[in-house]
Amino acid sequence: MALSDKDTFLQPLLKSPETNSDQSSSELESVLSDTEMPYFQRLRRATWIELKLLCRLAAPAVVVYMINYFMSMSTQIISGQLGNLELAAASLGNTGIQLFAYGLMLGMGSAVETLCGQAFGAQKYGMLGLYLQRSTLLLSITGILLTIIYIFCKPILVLLGESQEIASAAAVFVYGLIPQIFAYAVNFPIQKFLQAQSIMAPSAYISAITLVIHILLSWVAVYKTGLGLLGASLVLSLSWWIIVAAQFVYIINSEKCKDTWDGFDVQAFSGLWGFFKLSAASAVMLCLETWYFQVLVLISGLLENPELALDSLSICMTISGWVFMISVGFNAAVSVRVSNELGGGNPKSAAFSVVVATTMSLIISVIAAVTVMALRDVISYAFTGGEAVAKAVSDLCPLLALTLLLNGVQPVLSGVAVGCGWQAFVAYVNVGCYYLVGIPFGTLFGFYFNLGAKGIWSGMIGGIVLQTLILLWVICRTDWNKEVQEALKRLETWEGKKEEALVE
Secondary structure: OOEOOOOOOOHHHHOOOOOOOOHHHOHHHHHHOOOOOOHHHHHHHHHHHHHHHHHHHHHHHHHHHHHHHHHHHHHHHHHHOOOHHHHHHHHHHHHHHHHHHHHHHHHHHHHHHHHHHHHHHOOOOHHHHHHHHHHHHHHHHHHHHHHHHHHOHHHHHHHOOOOHHHHHHHHHHHHOOHHHHHHHHHHHHHHHHHHHOOOOHHHHHHHHHHHHHHHHHHHHHHHHOOOHHHHHHHHHHHHHHHHHHHHHHHHHHOHHHOOOOOOOOHHHHOOHHHHHHHHHHHHHHHHHHHHHHHHHHHHHOOOOOHHHHHHHHHHHHHHHHHHHHHHHHHHHHHHHHHHHHHHOOOHHHHHHHHHHHHHHHHHHHHHHHHHHHHOOOOHHHHOOOOHHHHHHHHHHHHHHHHHHHHHOOHHHHHHHHHHHOOHHHHHHHHHHHHHHHHHHHHHHHHHHOOOHHHHHHHHHHHHHHHHHHHHHHHHHOEOHHHHHHHHHHHHHHHHOOOOOOOOO
């Protein structure tokens, strides 16, 4: 990662640029480089161009992530109609075992996001298909290892303190999710492959249609065939494979992918070690963030009144999760925009995209935070009718509002890191900020100072604030011209089929 002491974040965007032979390939770069145009006119026109590009990417991404989220939730809801035991089993299987696999696979798939995005921007279209195949191979190997965890999930859950009855029921549910692991292994590389080319709408349409099919098949499997928990989880796995198959059919038949998909190639088996290192860094970066919030809920269960703490926190986390989906859409969009512009040799466009995406995401988060504060005394009644829970949620709403504000910035900055290929660096930052600062201070505030759930959450927020400030400082000091050179160097390395390390 290249940093420059003399460059500030916004100054190079609108000042007189160096000669760039690729300016004609980017309308945005041309506008930002036009010193004859008045400053504010340049800024207004560039913002409009970037907004159109970002929204075209972010909106379908939000739809895809929300539908995927609701697909798992609907399975949990349908399973819950069978009884409390089945609800507990499905919840444990979804939020415990399955979420772990989802985060790991999605994180590893982010390597494709960096490489495909930069290759597409550099017009090295043939490399995208190779990256897709290499990532699928690596994720499938990882899926074999995850299958072992799924098979032995019952003793693992018992070891973690779950009752034999719940662990047995959860194991049945988890066994039906084994095919889903390998659907993840194919889906996430395909998803990133399409995103890198700004092809987002087909995935949204496919996910929406699959959701309808999924709900219908789940109802049939659970209530008509009597397959119960196993039927519910098998249908969830099938639904993910329907998404995979439909997206692959689109790729091989679409004119938009004719230059990026040339069919299967044995070269996909070469250079796997270097690809694995970037994939592993991506996985660690994402998993550290995902597990961080799971630890928050886990620690809260150790408080004096764990039921009230868990109820209030789960409501706040659910609200935060829905708003977070919007930020994740901007995360995907800015990652594509930055990687495309770096690969295309457009440093000003890459930097300007960061500014616009962060601003838009923050504005939406401010609106959400204000809404939460305005409804703080009644918002919990959408989930439960208890007055004690309503008061606890109201007390936590200031922290929830602050979390929403941070979620308007932090995911976008993580998307910038993926677009630039900084995953290893961000993984180290996450370890320090989350696990050496956030969790210890949260535990200290929650237990030693007797602040309960508010103390735990306050400490965790401190870790997010520190991570956000570090990423902001790094991005503001980034020399985007050097990042362009790093992107081109990375592409030349892979195009030459060398196996040098990709991780900076």
